[in-house]
């Protein structure tokens with residue numbers, strides 16, 4: 001049924017096997033319906049997760065930044081609000097709308113929305129780096145801080161961050177994105193320490209390559225913000241643009257968005273959600289290598305990717 005709904009919604013083949021999800025969820029799950037706010041539901045992981053959680057019976061408030069996406073979400077039966085993480089006013093208004101809809105309740109916040117600005121570190125202007133942080137870091141932080149008091153008041157809550165394998169290790173030409181996700185990891189780890197004992201749980205999802213519009217959106221930002229002709233890196237940029245333009249999976253071990261949704265479902269429903277959820281083989285591999293290798297040897301491996 002879920003597979004049918006997702007295909008109908010036009011997001012392609014999502015190898016969604018609910019029997020495996022039931023097995024994965026196993027025991028120790030809380031099965032009451034949760035009220036969940038998700039950012040970045042226009043497409044990709046946000047959309048797939050919103051569908052998955054809604055079809056599990058949870059109350060999902062889906063947010064997106066464009067009106068046309070809000071309309072589409074509403075047409076598909078979601079409660080939806082407009083929320084642009086780069087705009088503080090938009091965040092404040094969205095939170096008010098959510099709390100009006102839910103009578104002041106929010107059990108789970110899934111901080112999903114983000115983008116990746118490609119480009120060599122030395123080609124990133126201060127403004128471009130600032131834009132990367134406005135959405136991926138500052139906006140996410142502001143939204144989270146508006147909902148923590150709600151969770152404290154109700155005596156429980158879950159905050160789930162969609163980070164990345166690039167929040168664990170760095171790759172060339174992803175400096176802006178790496179920095180924003182490393183920052184998010186630091187903030188989430190600190191928050192987890194500070195909220196210990198409050199019944200508010202913090203989880204980080206660490207996806208590796210996932211099929212979505214992420215690369216397409218990155219390519220547009222690359223073309224818009226990086227001065228290729230003036231750059232010492234222009235030859236590499238040609239290869240990078242080819243990778244970003246490639247249809248389908250650009251690298252091995254790419255998984256569908258449903259692989260992330262499955263982990264989010266666990267973070268929402270498990271009695272004790274995990275601090276970190278790895279998704280895809282590259283995350284397990286680099287997570288492991290980071291623990292055992294010196295920085296020099298890890299750099300050696302990462303330069304080969």
Ligand SMILES: NC(=O)c1ccc[n+]([C@@H]2O[C@H](COP(=O)([O-])OP(=O)(O)OC[C@H]3O[C@@H](n4cnc5c(N)ncnc54)[C@H](OP(=O)(O)O)[C@@H]3O)[C@@H](O)[C@H]2O)c1
Pocket residue numbers: 039040041042043044045046064065066083084085086111112113114115135162163164165206207208209210211212213214215217
């Ligand atoms: N795809 C991967 O390989 C991968 C791997 C690791 C981690 N992730 C993480 O997964 C999350 C979702 O990415 P995705 O793969 O689903 O990519 P996606 O298809 O590009 O979706 C990104 C979502 O974020 C939204 N967004 C971007 N800027 C925003 C802003 N300022 N305010 C509100 N929403 C904004 C987009 O909205 P618009 O449609 O309006 O642009 C879209 O809904 C991100 O946190 C990303 O870092 C992805």
